[in-house]
Amino acid sequence: MMCFSNTYxxxxxxxxxxxxxxxxxxxxxYENLRFLSKEIGNRVxxxxxxxxxxxxxxxxxxxxxxxxxxxxxxxxxxxxxxxxETVRVINSPSVKRDLNCIALGNSIGTGExxxxxxxxxxxxxxxxxxxxxDLITGKIVFLNQxxxxxxxxxxxxxxxxxxxRANGASxxxxxxxxxxxxxxxxxVNNNSPVTGGINYQEGIKKIPAVAISTNDxxxxxxxxxxxxxxxxxxxxxxxxxxDVTSYNVIGEIKxxxxxxxxxxxxxxxxxxxxxxxxxxxxxxxxxxxxxxxLFRALNIEPKHTLRAVMWVNEENGVSGxxxxxxxxILKNTKHIAAIESDLGGFLPLGFYYDTNNEAAINRLMxxxxxxxxxxxxxxxxxxxxxxxLPLKNEKNLLLGLMTNMQxxxxxYHSENDVFETVDKRELELGAAAMASIVFLIDKxxxx
Amino acid sequence: MMCFSNTYxxxxxxxxxxxxxxxxxxxxxYENLRFLSKEIGNRVxxxxxxxxxxxxxxxxxxxxxxxxxxxxxxxxxxxxxxxxETVRVINSPSVKRDLNCIALGNSIGTGExxxxxxxxxxxxxxxxxxxxxDLITGKIVFLNQxxxxxxxxxxxxxxxxxxxRANGASxxxxxxxxxxxxxxxxxVNNNSPVTGGINYQEGIKKIPAVAISTNDxxxxxxxxxxxxxxxxxxxxxxxxxxDVTSYNVIGEIKxxxxxxxxxxxxxxxxxxxxxxxxxxxxxxxxxxxxxxxLFRALNIEPKHTLRAVMWVNEENGVSGxxxxxxxxILKNTKHIAAIESDLGGFLPLGFYYDTNNEAAINRLMxxxxxxxxxxxxxxxxxxxxxxxLPLKNEKNLLLGLMTNMQxxxxxYHSENDVFETVDKRELELGAAAMASIVFLIDKxxxx
Numbered sequence: 001m002m003c004f005s006n007t008y009x010x011x012x013x014x015x016x017x018x019x020x021x022x023x024x025x026x027x028x029x030y031e032n033l034r035f036l037s038k039e040i041g042n043r044v045x046x047x048x049x050x051x052x053x054x055x056x057x058x059x060x061x062x063x064x065x066x067x068x069x070x071x072x073x074x075x076x077x078x079x080x081x082x083x084x085e086t087v088r089v090i091n092s093p094s095v096k097r098d099l100n101c102i103a104l105g106n107s108i109g110t111g112e113x114x115x116x117x118x119x120x121x122x123x124x125x126x127x128x129x130x131x132x133x134d135l136i137t138g139k140i141v142f143l144n145q146x147x148x149x150x151x152x153x154x155x156x157x158x159x160x161x162x163x164x165r166a167n168g169a170s171x172x173x174x175x176x177x178x179x180x181x182x183x184x185x186x187x188v189n190n191n192s193p194v195t196g197g198i199n200y201q202e203g204i205k206k207i208p209a210v211a212i213s214t215n216d217x218x219x220x221x222x223x224x225x226x227x228x229x230x231x232x233x234x235x236x237x238x239x240x241x242x243d244v245t246s247y248n249v250i251g252e253i254k255x256x257x258x259x260x261x262x263x264x265x266x267x268x269x270x271x272x273x274x275x276x277x278x279x280x281x282x283x284x285x286x287x288x289x290x291x292x293x294l295f296r297a298l299n300i301e302p303k304h305t306l307r308a309v310m311w312v313n314e315e316n317g318v319s320g321x322x323x324x325x326x327x328x329i330l331k332n333t334k335h336i337a338a339i340e341s342d343l344g345g346f347l348p349l350g351f352y353y354d355t356n357n358e359a360a361i362n363r364l365m366x367x368x369x370x371x372x373x374x375x376x377x378x379x380x381x382x383x384x385x386x387x388x389l390p391l392k393n394e395k396n397l398l399l400g401l402m403t404n405m406q407x408x409x410x411x412y413h414s415e416n417d418v419f420e421t422v423d424k425r426e427l428e429l430g431a432a433a434m435a436s437i438v439f440l441i442d443k444x445x446x447x
Numbered sequence: 448m449m450c451f452s453n454t455y456x457x458x459x460x461x462x463x464x465x466x467x468x469x470x471x472x473x474x475x476x477y478e479n480l481r482f483l484s485k486e487i488g489n490r491v492x493x494x495x496x497x498x499x500x501x502x503x504x505x506x507x508x509x510x511x512x513x514x515x516x517x518x519x520x521x522x523x524x525x526x527x528x529x530x531x532e533t534v535r536v537i538n539s540p541s542v543k544r545d546l547n548c549i550a551l552g553n554s555i556g557t558g559e560x561x562x563x564x565x566x567x568x569x570x571x572x573x574x575x576x577x578x579x580x581d582l583i584t585g586k587i588v589f590l591n592q593x594x595x596x597x598x599x600x601x602x603x604x605x606x607x608x609x610x611x612r613a614n615g616a617s618x619x620x621x622x623x624x625x626x627x628x629x630x631x632x633x634x635v636n637n638n639s640p641v642t643g644g645i646n647y648q649e650g651i652k653k654i655p656a657v658a659i660s661t662n663d664x665x666x667x668x669x670x671x672x673x674x675x676x677x678x679x680x681x682x683x684x685x686x687x688x689x690d691v692t693s694y695n696v697i698g699e700i701k702x703x704x705x706x707x708x709x710x711x712x713x714x715x716x717x718x719x720x721x722x723x724x725x726x727x728x729x730x731x732x733x734x735x736x737x738x739x740x741l742f743r744a745l746n747i748e749p750k751h752t753l754r755a756v757m758w759v760n761e762e763n764g765v766s767g768x769x770x771x772x773x774x775x776i777l778k779n780t781k782h783i784a785a786i787e788s789d790l791g792g793f794l795p796l797g798f799y800y801d802t803n804n805e806a807a808i809n810r811l812m813x814x815x816x817x818x819x820x821x822x823x824x825x826x827x828x829x830x831x832x833x834x835x836l837p838l839k840n841e842k843n844l845l846l847g848l849m850t851n852m853q854x855x856x857x858x859y860h861s862e863n864d865v866f867e868t869v870d871k872r873e874l875e876l877g878a879a880a881m882a883s884i885v886f887l888i889d890k891x892x893x894x
Contacts, residue, residue, distance in 0.1 A: 021597035024634075150468035152821055152876065187471075187872070347794065347851050349822065374599055375796065377824035404794050404851065406872040425634070425853040429599065 007366045007444050016370060016436045018298055023432040026297070029290045030424040032060065033283060033345070037276035037419035044273035045313055046078035046244050053269050054247050057285060057310045061251030064293040066308075068254070071247035074323040076313040078244045079106050081273055082237035086114065087181060087212055090231040095223050099216040101181075102193040102414075103236040104165060104209040105272055105316055106200065110179070114235035115140075115208070117178050121224050125163055128171060137176030140232050142183075142224070143168045144217055147409065149187040154405040155383060161185050169209040170201035179208045179234050183217035188410035191215050195272050196413045197316050210236055248320050249310040253292050255442075257303040263438055264307045264338035265291045268314030268321075268387055275417035279408060283345025283427055285310050287401070290431035291438055302442045304336060311387045314342075321387030328391065337441045338388040339399040339434055344411070345427040346403040349375075351437060352382020353399050354389070359447035360397040367440050376433055378402050397446050399437065401430055454813045454891050463817060463883045465745055470879040473744070476737045477871040479507060480730060480792070484723035484866035491720035492763055493525035493691050500716050501694050504732060504757050508698030511740040513755075515701070518694035521770040523760040525691045526553050528720055529684035533561065534628060534659055537678040542670050546663040548628075549640040549861075550683040551612060551656040552719055552763055553647065557626070561682035562587075562655070564625050568671050572610055575618060584623030587679050589630075589671070590615045591664055594856065596634040601852040602830060608632050616656040617648035626655045626681050630664035635857035638662050642719050643860045644763050655683055695767050696757040700739050702889075704750040710885055711754045711785035712738045715761030715768075715834055722864035726855060730792025730874055732757050734848070737878040738885055749889045751783060758834045761789075768834030775838065784888045785835040786846040786881055791858070792874040793850040796822075798884060799829020800846050801836070806894035807844040814887050823880055825849050844893050846884065848877055 023029075036053060043050040054071070061069040087101040103109075117140040122128045124145045143164040148157040163171075164182045172180045184194035193213045200206045212220065224230050249269065255261065267284025271277030288308045295302055311320035328335065337360075339351075350371070353364060368379055385400040392398055404426075411417045470476075483500060490497040501518070508516040534548040550556075564587040569575045571592045590611040595604040610618075611629045619627045631641035640658045647653045659667065671677050696716065702708065714731025718724030735755045742749055758767035775782065784807075786798075797818070800811060815826055832847040839845055851873075858864045 020599060024599070025597045150472045152467060152471070347853060375825065378822070406794060406876070407870050423854050429853070 007363055008370055008440065012370060012440065015300070015439060019294055019435045019439065020374065020432045022294060022297055023428045024425065027290060027428050027431065029286050029431050030427055032286045033278060033422060033427065034419055036282045036286065037278040042271045042273055042275055042277050043269060045076050045246065045270060045316055046080060046241065047273070050246060050270055054249050054310070057249045057269060057289065060289055061308065064289070064296060066251040066253055066292060069251040071249055072324065072327065073245050073247055074312060074320060075243040076246045076319060077316050078241040079316060080239060080241060084235065084237065085210065086233065086235040087210055088233040089220065089223055090116065090233055092223055092227065092230065094226065095219055099220065100191050100193050100213040101210050102195045102274065103238050104211055105195055105197040107198055107209045107236065107238050108206045109238045110208045110234055110236050114233055115179060116231060116233050119224060119230050119232045121221060133175045136172065139177055140179045140181060140234065141172040141177040142181045142220060144183045144221055146183065147185055147187040154409050157187065158185065158409065165196045166199050167201065169198050169207055170204045173205050173207045177207060181232070182209065182211050184211045184214050186214060186409045189214050190410065192414040192416050194412070194414045195274060208234060208236055210234060246312045248312055248324050250307060251292065252305050252307040253295060253302060255303050255305040256301050259305050260334060261304045262307050262333060262335045263304050263441055264309060264335055264388065265434055265438060266309040266311060266338065266340050266387060267342060269310040270313050270315050272315055272413050274413070275415050276419055277417060278419045278422050279344035279417050280412045281314070281342045283422060283430065284341035287341045287431040287434055291435040294435045300439065304442050306438065314387055318386045322390050325390030335391050335396050336446060337397040337399065338391055339401065339437065340385045340388045341401040341430060341434060342385070343401065343403045343405055344408040345422045345430055346405065346408065347426045348401055348403050348430045348433040350378030350402045351399050352380050352402050353397060354382060354385065354392065355397045356394050357397060357447065363444065363446050364397070374433065401434055403430065454810055455817055455887065459817060459887065459890070462747070462886060466741055466882045466886065467821065467879045469741060469744055470875045471872065474737060474875050474878065476733050476878050477874055479733045480725060480869060480874060481866055483729045483733065484725040489718045489720055489722055489724050490716060492523050492693070492717060492760055493527060493688065497693060497717055501696050501757070501759070504696045504716060504736065507736055508755065511736070511743055513698040513700055513739060516698040518696060519771065519774065520692050520694055521759060521767060522690040523693045523766060524763050525688040526763060527686060527688060531682065531684065532657065533680065533682040534657055535680040536667065536670055537563065537680055539670055539674070539677065541673065542666055546667065547638050547640050547660040548657050549642045549721065550685050551658055552642055552644040554645055554656045554683060554685050555653045556685045557655045557681055557683050561680055562626060563678060563680050566671060566677050566679045568668060580622045583619065586624055587626045587628060587681065588619040588624040589628045589667060591630045591668055593630065594632055594634040601856050604634065605632065605856065612643045613646050614648065616645050616654055617651045620652050620654045624654060628679070629656065629658050631658045631661050633661060633856045636661050637857065639861040639863050641859070641861045642721060655681060657681060657683055693759045695759055695771050697754060698739065699752050699754040700742060700749060702750050702752040703748050706752050707781060708751045709754050709780060709782045710751050710888055711756060711782055711835065712881055712885060713756040713758060713785065713787050713834060714789060716757040717760050717762050719762055719860050721860070722862050723866055724864060725866045725869050726791035726864050727859045728761070728789045730869060730877065731788035734788045734878040734881055738882040741882045747886065751889050753885065761834055765833045769837050772837030782838050782843050783893060784844040784846065785838055786848065786884065787832045787835050788848040788877060788881060789832070790848065790850045790852055791855040792869045792877060793852065793854065794873045795848055795850050795877045795880040797825030797849045798846050799827050799849050800844060801829060801832065801839065802844045803841050804844060804894065810891065810893050811844070821880065848881055850877065
């Protein structure tokens with residue numbers, strides 16, 4: 001059993017209590033998220049709403065009297081979807097309605113006339129690899145690997161099926177497929193198709209890719225069992241326009257002792273073009289701003305500079321995070337730590353970390369005790385955190401807020417990610433957790 | 448730092464994994480709760496629905512092939528509410544509508560003509576104690592102590608305001624009040640009044656007691672500040688009819704080695720007469736049954752007898768639990784452990800325990816490691832667990848399933864406690880947690 005010496009004092013306890021009290025009694029974070037979700041809505045690249053959301057968060061930072069608020073311009077891809085997406089089983093006696101579908105982000109369209117093809121069901125990457133090219137060429141590939149329901153670890157299960165959405169189109173195309181239909185990446189049985197980005201592989205012909213709801217994936221699978229030569233009609237109208245200029249929104253409170261050393265909090269401001277992006281990642285953005293507002297409200301003067309960043313274009317290539325890191329490297333900006341909230345505004349359970357610095361891990365573990373009364377018990381090495389990952393160096397500490405993800409996978413990238421599914425106290429507890437760890441990092445450093 | 452030797456083997460790990468897998472992929476618990484909540488509904492003492500729910504859970508246990516299923520008859524109080532409950536501010540220029548109200552469980556009625564009185568606001572028990580009898584006599588007392596929002600520990604905050612609902616009427620009556628209005632016991636600002644039981648103190652005149660929503664408590668408080676001599680009209684029509692016979696529902700799987708030693712799982716089948724009792728405590732009942740179904744489904748033969756109990760009348764006096772314990776003592780039935788789920792069907796976070804047996808605590812702690820992958824990290828000494836508390840003796844282990852209670856206090860005993868607020872996976876995880884700990888207790892005992 002490892003033991004860590006404790007790096008904290010009694011007074012830290014009382015500051016953290018104040019942070020929680022302020023957050024649970026006076027926080028504007030829930031109302032801010034309501035505004036972002038209900039008054040602005042989803043915020044896909046190129047949309048008016050994205051620009052409105054950028055301006056809204058910029059204004060919030062000004063209102064909360066951050067020392068500096070500015071925008072970092074960046075070119076982002078401009079993929080758009082047009083209405084009338086259709087996935088239809090042709091001539092089926094049992095499937096009489098169109099399937100609930102949504103084109104995957106970045107997909108090419110089918111053209112106005114749509115496309116028709118025989119469908120072949122593929123269950124898993126092995127199955128795709130083993131299936132003869134002859135059997136796939138000219139067909140629509142239906143990638144029906146299920147999200148593993150039986151595993152409590154949502155991220156683990158997600159990682160297993162992610163290839164279908166991210167790489168399924170190129171992998172099927174390499175074997176001659178004319179389009180792919182994927183089972184929505186969620187363990188929940190429902191009628192809501194889930195979108196998300198495709199990475200088309202260079203040198204492989206792009207083919208249209210569309211997700212259908214889990215219930216309809218079951219329906220289609222049953223149809224294929226009954227009639228192996230089932231034909232499908234697909235019509236999606238998406239296209240990629242010219243890149244547009246958008247912005248990362250950045251606000252900071254200057255550090256009193258180490259103004260050139262940054263502790264960053266962040267979330268991504270963009271979403272797909274469905275739902276309201278309340279959990280993904282409206283919650284994270286407003287929690288990140290809230291951390292700095294808490295320092296102001298409680299008159300805690302940070303020693304390091306605290307910086308809140310709303311990254312643009314996480315969903316379609318994580319280029320906001322990349323551009324931010326690139327500029328940081330160019331300007332030689334030192335980030336001692338960065339914490340991201342991108343797992344939804346659910347009950348926070350702890351933090352996951354990614355660092356090469358053993359001392360930082362020990363320091364983090366030494367604070368665990370302080371978080372016990374706040375039910376933050378998970379301190380685990382975690383997955384890379386996308387927007388902040390490019391900031392990683394030999395010394396700094398990358399953190400993510402770990403949340404109760406059981407519901408997340410039934411909401412994200414779908415019509416279900418709306419404000420009504422956010423609980424006020426849970427959202428506030430997330431912001432309080434982030435502010436508390438930032439407070440400790442600022443006070444004690446990470447080594 | 449305490450250390451515990453680990454009492455488990457590798458194979459336990461794999462059984463627990465099977466329990467979770469079965470639960471997350473094939474469990475009927477969510478559909479069962481849908482039926483109980485939507486097809487039957489709330490289940491107040493004396494109602495047809497309560498009897499239907501008792502029969503429904505009895506039939507479930509038979510369907511799942513428990514070895515024995517039976518009913519324990521018990522007389523329960525029969526308090527009923529009739530429509531047209533009113534709390535009205537008289538002649539107020541600012542409060543033009545009636546307040547959202549609900550009579551507290553067990554309250555006497557006001558009579559057909561209602562009652563009118565000047566209102567006095569009291570903020571906390573100290574305030575009530577200090578206020579002169581003269582100032583209270585003949586008045587309606589408005590108990591407006593707030594549920595402490597700033598504390599993450601919901602049960603702690605609940606314990607601080609509970610007196611208003613449970614004892615406020617008698618305490619105010621002792622000082623000559625003619626009725627009490629209480630601020631609903633929830634930290635959430637909303638329009639849903641929250642009911643719950645009164646304990647009228649013997650020898651003190653019973654007076655009517657009604658809860659108003661938190662938003663309306665704020666409204667009323669502002670009105671009183673503006674017009675200290677504010678008058679209120681109250682009309683509630685409740686009465687207590689003759690006791691009726693109802694039943695605890697009991698089902699068991701016989702133990703192969705210690706058939707006379709019981710490991711109990713339970714929840715209470717009754718509710719108040721509002722909402723659907725989905726979280727309180729439909730979830731707990733169906734999870735308790737689910738534990739035994741899991742043993743059957745996975746062909747795990749328990750050494751001790753597993754018994755699922757649906758207690759009746761928890762809400763209005765906990766007499767179902769008391770009668771069950773009484774009969775157990777009479778028959779000298781040995782309960783080595785009992786686990787109750789009555790904190791809602793939310794994400795389970797761990798277990799709280801109550802025992803005089805140090806060895807049992809050590810044993811419990813030695814299993815913590817097994818539960819880490821399932822995010823059950825809270826193993827704390829906890830509050831008495833009402834229905835099983837009378838079973839406590841020098842040796843046995845009483846447990847409760849600890850859940851994420853952040854939302855619970857905005858739902859329970861109100862119109863908001865409906866099936867739609869239950870998450871399928873979270874409900875299932877609760878049942879899996881209970882089944883896993885029961886499996887370990889059965890296999891290793893508690894000392």
